[in-house]
Amino acid sequence: MRSSFGGIEISKRGILTQQAALTTAGHNVANANTPGYSRQVVKMVAAEPIEALSLQRSTIPGQMGQGVQFTEVKRIREAFLDKQFANENKSLGEWTVKQDTLEKLEAIINEPSDTGLRQVLDNFWNSWQELSKQPDNLETRAVVKESALAVTDAFNHAAKQLNDLSSDLNDNISVKVTQVDTTLRQIAGLNNEIFRVEGLGNDANDLRDQRDLLVDQLSKIINVSVQEESGGYHIKMGNQDLVEGSTATTFDESVATGAYPSDLNSGELYGLMYSNGRYVDEYRNQLNSMVTTIVTAVNDAHKNGYTLADTNPPTKGGNFFDPVTDFATAAATVKVSSNITDNVENIAASSRTYTDENGVVRVVKGNNENALALANIKNTKYNFDGSGVTKIILNGGTFDEFLRAVVSEIGVQTQEAQRQVSNQKILVDQVDARRQSVSGVSLDEEMADMIKYQHAYNAAARSLTTFDEMLDKVINSMGTVGR
Known part of the structure; x- marks a missing residue:
């Protein structure tokens, strides 16, 4: 019943x-x-x-x-879509950082423009051309000096901007490293809490959502693989264990540096380290190579001429620029020799002498052969060897061709980064839309x-x-x- x-x-x-x-x-x-x-x-x-x-x-x-x-x-929740999202998200983070760095490099180069480095160099070569018309004119010589100072200021400023950009990237690396370390500890804490809650027979849905959101954020900073085990998420970066159960590995800059680029091979942190070690350093090296070649070429040509000093024997031209003693800081430290800035008569425009009736050898002050030789440096091809420390984009070209090659390379790299970012955004949005349709x-x-x-x-x-x-x-x- x-x-x-x-x-x-x-x-x-x-x-x-x-x-x-x-x-x-x-x-x-x-x-x-x-x-x-x-x-x-x-x-x-x-x-x-x-x-x-x-x-x-x-x-x-x-x-x-x-x-x-x-x-x-x-x-x-669909675990397969979460893995897809993490894979696409890390590439988006990497290329977003690269695009941002390259766009900043383009702003530093500021080419093509009427105020960029190319225009400053043209003004310098043209000032020698003008000096050849009036070799003994002090005002024209002053123009040469000021044009040279403008060149050194331009190189110094570009080098400072590159150093500032490098410092900003290093600061961002520190921020991202700290963010990764904090996120790993939070995930490990959630692993422990989820294990406790579900061990009592309850559903830890909201805690799992919090943990997955942290993994999403982490996947944009570094490349991670996630495996769910009995004790929670087991997170790895390449072959390195980051989180296992309630234990999180301390993630600091030494760990990041040691893992780059083998285990740390994608994400925002990788993009920052790659940009600083590749894009910024490469452009700095191109700039230093250009400065070193200019200083050497101008100094060698300047030493072949004579100053306006009325001495016996005539005074040969000395260094127009201070010689480069350290290739790595050439652009940052280049400057016009104090002999030139203190007295424009020390500019060696003439390459001829004569002997007067008293047997004294004197300079032909109206001669312009050395000024023309210095002006012609603009059209001379040089080997930009980079002192053997780096890859140089162009050898056997003029300074203008070298600068154009550098600008073109960065332009192509920027376009590629923009294309990659656009594509990755589409892929990330597609995967996220599929996740949203499910979850x-x-x-x-x-x-x-x-x-x-x-x-x-x-x-x-x-x-x-x-x-x-x-x-x-x-x-x-x-x-x-x-x-």
Whole structure:
């Protein structure tokens, strides 16, 4: 014989289950705009049925259902899409940093323009051409000096900007390293908390969402692979373990430097280290090679001429620029010789002498051969060897051709970085859209579910009322006939 209270129990289970489903739907709606949130659903199953009690098998047909119950509150998440997102996100982070660095390098070069390095150099060569027209004119010589100072100032300023950019990249590397270390510790803490909560039989859905969001953020900074184990996420960067269970490896700059570029081979941190060690250093080396070649060529030619000094024998021209003593700092330290800045008469424009009636050798002050030779340096091809310390983009070209080659290379690299960023954004957005189609909250769908659960809740409540009225009739009305 079945219990008279069985219907009440079935109705109660229905009310509690539909109430849980309504609460979960409300939780989804409240977090519709929460970053990293995955929608949750209540997994409902039919309660285990019972058979009528009897000494042997009951002759009553079938089993009596016991209503509904929910076994878990499950979050909807696709691990495959998470891995795809991490793979595309690391490349987006890398190329975004590279693009930003290259665009800043383009701004430092400032070519083509009317105020860039090329124009300053043209003014310098043209000043020698003008001096050849009036070799003994002090005002024209002053123009040569000022043009030379403009050249050294331009190189010094470009070198300073490169050093500043390098410092900014190093600062950003420190920031990213700290961010990675903090994120790894947070993930390890969440691993421990999730293990504790789920070990008690509860669902740690919101904690798992927080952990996945941290992994998403981490995947943009460094390349990571994630494997879920019994103790939580096992996170690796290449062959290096970063998080295993509740233990996080200390991530500092020495770890990052040691891992680059074998294990650390993508992400924003890789992009920063690559940009600083490749783009900035390469352009600095190109600049230093150009300065070294200019200083050597101008000084060698200048020494072949004579100054305006009225001495016997005539005074040969000395160094026009201070010689380069350290290739690595050539652009940053180049300057016009103090002999030139102190007295423009020391500029050697003439290459001829004569002997006067007294047998004294004197300079032909109106001669312009050395000034023309210096002006012609502009059109002379040189080997920019980079002192053997770096790859030089062009050998056997003029200074103008060399500068054009450098500008062209950075322009091509910038275009490639922009193309890569554009492509990666599309890929990341596509994968994220697919993730959202699986895990995201649809307000329309949640509203429809809430109405469905509400009707089920009301029906269960109505069923409870019906069983209550039936029991009331049995308890309070039966057996009263004849009283």
